[in-house]
Amino acid sequence: MQIKSEWELLGNIKNLINKEGLPKPKDLIQSIGDDCAVFTLSGSRLGLITTDISIESIHFRRDVSGFEDIGFKAMMGNVSDIAAMGGKAKYAFVSLGLPAGFAKENVLAIYKGLIKAGNMAGTIIAGGDISKAKEVIINIALYGEVKKNKLIKRSNAKIGNNIFVTGNLGSSMAGLEILLSKKRNITKQFPALIKKHIMPIARYSIIEELIDKFEPTSMIDISDGLLSDLRHICDSSATGFKLNEECLPVSKELLRYCSRLKKSPSGYALNSGEEYELLFTSDKIIKRPLILGKEQIPVTRIGKITNKGFYLIRDNTKIKISITGFDHFK
Amino acid sequence: MQIKSEWELLGNIKNLINKEGLPKPKDLIQSIGDDCAVFTLSGSRLGLITTDISIESIHFRRDVSGFEDIGFKAMMGNVSDIAAMGGKAKYAFVSLGLPAGFAKENVLAIYKGLIKAGNMAGTIIAGGDISKAKEVIINIALYGEVKKNKLIKRSNAKIGNNIFVTGNLGSSMAGLEILLSKKRNITKQFPALIKKHIMPIARYSIIEELIDKFEPTSMIDISDGLLSDLRHICDSSATGFKLNEECLPVSKELLRYCSRLKKSPSGYALNSGEEYELLFTSDKIIKRPLILGKEQIPVTRIGKITNKGFYLIRDNTKIKISITGFDHFK
Numbered sequence: 028m029q030i031k032s033e034w035e036l037l038g039n040i041k042n043l044i045n046k047e048g049l050p051k052p053k054d055l056i057q058s059i060g061d062d063c064a065v066f067t068l069s070g071s072r073l074g075l076i077t078t079d080i081s082i083e084s085i086h087f088r089r090d091v092s093g094f095e096d097i098g099f100k101a102m103m104g105n106v107s108d109i110a111a112m113g114g115k116a117k118y119a120f121v122s123l124g125l126p127a128g129f130a131k132e133n134v135l136a137i138y139k140g141l142i143k144a145g146n147m148a149g150t151i152i153a154g155g156d157i158s159k160a161k162e163v164i165i166n167i168a169l170y171g172e173v174k175k176n177k178l179i180k181r182s183n184a185k186i187g188n189n190i191f192v193t194g195n196l197g198s199s200m201a202g203l204e205i206l207l208s209k210k211r212n213i214t215k216q217f218p219a220l221i222k223k224h225i226m227p228i229a230r231y232s233i234i235e236e237l238i239d240k241f242e243p244t245s246m247i248d249i250s251d252g253l254l255s256d257l258r259h260i261c262d263s264s265a266t267g268f269k270l271n272e273e274c275l276p277v278s279k280e281l282l283r284y285c286s287r288l289k290k291s292p293s294g295y296a297l298n299s300g301e302e303y304e305l306l307f308t309s310d311k312i313i314k315r316p317l318i319l320g321k322e323q324i325p326v327t328r329i330g331k332i333t334n335k336g337f338y339l340i341r342d343n344t345k346i347k348i349s350i351t352g353f354d355h356f357k
Numbered sequence: 358m359q360i361k362s363e364w365e366l367l368g369n370i371k372n373l374i375n376k377e378g379l380p381k382p383k384d385l386i387q388s389i390g391d392d393c394a395v396f397t398l399s400g401s402r403l404g405l406i407t408t409d410i411s412i413e414s415i416h417f418r419r420d421v422s423g424f425e426d427i428g429f430k431a432m433m434g435n436v437s438d439i440a441a442m443g444g445k446a447k448y449a450f451v452s453l454g455l456p457a458g459f460a461k462e463n464v465l466a467i468y469k470g471l472i473k474a475g476n477m478a479g480t481i482i483a484g485g486d487i488s489k490a491k492e493v494i495i496n497i498a499l500y501g502e503v504k505k506n507k508l509i510k511r512s513n514a515k516i517g518n519n520i521f522v523t524g525n526l527g528s529s530m531a532g533l534e535i536l537l538s539k540k541r542n543i544t545k546q547f548p549a550l551i552k553k554h555i556m557p558i559a560r561y562s563i564i565e566e567l568i569d570k571f572e573p574t575s576m577i578d579i580s581d582g583l584l585s586d587l588r589h590i591c592d593s594s595a596t597g598f599k600l601n602e603e604c605l606p607v608s609k610e611l612l613r614y615c616s617r618l619k620k621s622p623s624g625y626a627l628n629s630g631e632e633y634e635l636l637f638t639s640d641k642i643i644k645r646p647l648i649l650g651k652e653q654i655p656v657t658r659i660g661k662i663t664n665k666g667f668y669l670i671r672d673n674t675k676i677k678i679s680i681t682g683f684d685h686f687k
Contacts (some may be wrong), residue, residue: 036487039465043472044472044481051481055483058481074404076498077450080487080496082488120406131359131361134369138370143377151374151378151385154393154407156409158412159412164490168406170406
């Protein structure tokens with residue numbers, strides 16, 4: 028039978044593991060279904076492991092990004108998953124698939140990018156594997172740690188919680204659009220949009236301050252897009268949400284780009300993936316964006332967790348939204 | 358520049374990581390260069406992580422193995438890496454790449470095999486990722502643990518140590534040959550050779566007994582082939598070896614197969630990869646194969662660690678051997 032959708036397939040796999048696999052030991056606090064698996068190391072320390080596969084033409088294109096940037100982004104995507112649990116990434120394990128005739132310089136460029144991102148986040152490449160393949164494949168498994176009282180899962184959002192997001196949204200999607208247009212003069216005018224797509228930086232540097240200030244009830248990183256990832260939180264927490272469109276944080280550059288193209292910035296903000304911003308819920312209240320860290324990252328309140336349904340508030344009107352999200356098999 | 362060889366490339370990557378990466382923290386006991394990375398969890402407990410990528414047409418072929426067997430073998434290969442450090446595999450993270458039109462049943466068959474092998478070794482699938490790809494890709498990252506005083510690395514073989522191997526050797530290569538010949542009548546006559554290729558079982562079940570009885574100084578699992586893997590031990594330990602050809606353990610079925618084809622069994626024993634037997638060095642002496650575990654696995658002495666050079670003793674003659682081994686990029 029054909030694969031109908033990624034989510035159906037994941038459901039089938041989960042069922043199979045639950046039915047035929049060994050019973051989950053007490054040590055394994057979180058298995059499939061969050062940004063990372065979580066397991067007990069000692070009384071107060073937890074281990075985190077996440078894995079992500081990046082494949083040429085699906086996840087990256089060499090006509091859009093250089094290999095160093097491709098490596099950088101692959102590592103940052105995993106660092107972001109560890110940060111989304113409240114943790115710190117420690118050791119990375121890199122499997123590469125390389126097509127015949129692939130230049131050694133390109134392999135080393137991928138590694139330069141991996142190392143650069145790892146260095147920023149305090150992460151060391153501690154192992155890996157290499158094979159020939161039909162296309163460039165980068166799989167990263169990342170090990171991290173978090174203190175038990177700092178762990179934040181997806182599944183604990185409470186009705187009435189505020190919804191917050193770090194940084195601003197939408198730039199990655201706009202950056203990709205510009206790059207694909209291959210118009211040099213436009214590329215030059217929107218350097219920050221391009222940079223956000225090519226070299227996004229995960230929010231590992233403000234994670235401790237964020238946890239101290241907000242005591243998040245749930246958290247996820249934005250890799251699929253705000254709507255998709257917020258749905259992950261709500262599905263895991265059995266809640267709904269309402270988002271205030273006018274609160275969505277977007278950069279001046281994105282506003283300028285949208286006004287030029289006569290497009291709505293909120294379309295970008297709601298759907299842009301690979302942003303690697305942190306999306307979280309908390310019962311804290313802030314009146315205006317709070318600025319965290321020496322990088323001066325804003326944290327903005329964008330909506331509220333409700334008991335059910337997914338809604339966007341636009342000009343005081345409640346619009347019901349259906350979320351599709353990217354699906355590899357649709 | 359073209360990639361000249363896997364080993365040269367790995368050397369370049371290691372140099373780059375050492376030069377540009379963060380300094381190795383004290384906690385990271387073993388990084389790239391053994392079956393697993395090793396890091397401190399608490400005073401007496403160590404964490405182990407290994408990762409392996411399996412790619413269709415390079416590592417497996419669907420005309421030779423069913424998808425359940427392909428999943429089984431991929432998991433066992435990783436379990437074997439953990440066993441080779443003296444450890445126990447706990448949590449597995451599976452990334453799949455699936456070509457367009459790949460049937461859902463085949464994905465679930467891969468998972469059935471992964472689960473079956475995991476169950477045998479006490480391992481749980483705790484996370485993963487799925488993407489579309491041009492070919493079937495299975496990447497497994499496996500987390501395990503070992504007590505500090507049970508850890509066995511590659512790098513500590515001592516001159517004068519005896520060299521031992523579990524089980525018997527050569528069957529996987531012969532099994533693949535038979536399967537590729539596609540002659541049904543031959544397939545039926547050599548079920549154990551076929552099984553060893555299709556569904557090899559790593560030696561996790563006897564690892565504790567083996568460590569207690571032999572106190573190995575170094576250990577590796579045979580994934581590349583006896584000669585290649587023994588060279589890994591010797592390169593890491595700065596030693597040489599001499600192997601006694603007549604001591605190499607081979608099954609009666611392999612002897613029968615070789616006599617039929619008028620081939621030398623030792624060619625198979627020396628070069629067959631994916632055996633997942635344990636190869637180790639120890640100062641213990643045994644007169645005849647020792648039998649371990651309820652599966653009655655023999656452990657056979659096959660040679661000695663020397664100060665340098667790689668030699669095979671055949672009919673009392675010392676033959677110098679050069680080892681090439683499989684290289685993805687040659």
